[in-house]
Amino acid sequence: MRMQNLTLSAAHVQPIQKKLYQHRNLRCAVLRLDALHPVVSGNKWFKLNRFLQKSADENKQGLISFGGAWSNHLLATAAACAAMGFASVGLVRGEQPRQLSPTLSDAQRYGMQLHFLSREAYRAGELPHTVKQRYPADQWCLVPEGGYAKEGAYGASGILQNIPLADYSHILCAAGTGTTLAGLSLAAGSEQVVGISVLKNAETIRSEVQALLPREKNNFAILHDFHFGGYAKKTDELIHFMNQWYQDTAIPSDFVYTGKMFFAAERLVNEGYFPEGASILLIHTGGLQGNRSLPKGTLIF
Numbered sequence: 611m612r613m614q615n616l617t618l619s620a621a622h623v624q625p626i627q628k629k630l631y632q633h634r635n636l637r638c639a640v641l642r643l644d645a646l647h648p649v650v651s652g653n654k655w656f657k658l659n660r661f662l663q664k665s666a667d668e669n670k671q672g673l674i675s676f677g678g679a680w681s682n683h684l685l686a687t688a689a690a691c692a693a694m695g696f697a698s699v700g701l702v703r704g705e706q707p708r709q710l711s712p713t714l715s716d717a718q719r720y721g722m723q724l725h726f727l728s729r730e731a732y733r734a735g736e737l738p739h740t741v742k743q744r745y746p747a748d749q750w751c752l753v754p755e756g757g758y759a760k761e762g763a764y765g766a767s768g769i770l771q772n773i774p775l776a777d778y779s780h781i782l783c784a785a786g787t788g789t790t791l792a793g794l795s796l797a798a799g800s801e802q803v804v805g806i807s808v809l810k811n812a813e814t815i816r817s818e819v820q821a822l823l824p825r826e827k828n829n830f831a832i833l834h835d836f837h838f839g840g841y842a843k844k845t846d847e848l849i850h851f852m853n854q855w856y857q858d859t860a861i862p863s864d865f866v867y868t869g870k871m872f873f874a875a876e877r878l879v880n881e882g883y884f885p886e887g888a889s890i891l892l893i894h895t896g897g898l899q900g901n902r903s904l905p906k907g908t909l910i911f
């Protein structure tokens with residue numbers, strides 16, 4: 611595959627030195643996938659891998675996918691396609707606004723063609739007739755929302771490729787569709803993979819993750835108490851925590867996914883969720899560009 615202008619730097623593992631962990635004889639580190647690229651979230655890049663490969667193998671024109679106005683997934687799709695010399699199409703939830711969000715303007719700048727779908731049409735998951743005609747299925751590779759598919763999960767398993775898993779007993783990540791969680795579960799052996807659901811009422815997520823995995827894989831758990839009101843919802847407590855976490859660790863987080871995951875990690879440590887001697891790897895899945903939807907001054911980073 612051709613790599614043009616997307617330069618990925620290596621993700622690194624940053625140990626967290628906090629008294630909280632030392633007191634309980636725990637070790638904790640963060641895998642900084644946010645350091646891969648300023649706008650392309652780390653986990654999104656991994657989830658898209660196999661779709662890009664498929665497009666190349668099948669000589670497609672490019673990728674077509676779905677997302678909202680602040681979607682990390684659409685922006686990552688646009689940038690990855692631009693880097694590989696593919697075209698990209700974004701089907702955006704909701705009516706076309708007078709002014710595009712910074713996320714969508716960036717996606718457009720990467721060459722993505724945007725089409726706006728009414729919320730009803732979007733929810734139905736059906737491509738409108740006009741879109742189907744314009745982007746025929748034999749020429750375009752359709753990526754489900756959030757990359758939720760076996761291809762997405764196998765791609766995401768690459769996140770742990772160069773990580774010495776024997777060093778860890780627990781791996782935590784934020785879970786939206788759960789595709790990334792499935793990928794981590796695929797890569798992990800006996801390590802416990804814990805997904806922090808960022809959605810309210812996500813009763814079906816466990817079976818959705820399981821559907822991406824071989825039947826015998828059950829090394830994962832999903833926790834439902836850290837969504838802060840639901841997808842992209844936030845509270846003052848969350849924002850305060852994110853600022854404090856940044857002061858303590860110099861790690862920026864986003865309010866939709868990773869802020870909730872770091873908060874959960876700290877709460878779980880305090881509640882004694884992890885056994886004595888546990889070694890925890892927190893996956894920073896990126897997504898920082900989404901903080902642009904917050905009023906200026908909300909975050910200190």
Ligand SMILES: *Cc1c(COP(=O)(O)O)cnc(C)c1O
Nearest residue numbers: 786787788789790867895896897
């Ligand atoms: C999309 C996203 C997730 C969720 O990934 P899923 O595979 O859908 O569970 C987590 N973190 C960030 C930063 C994301 O952008």
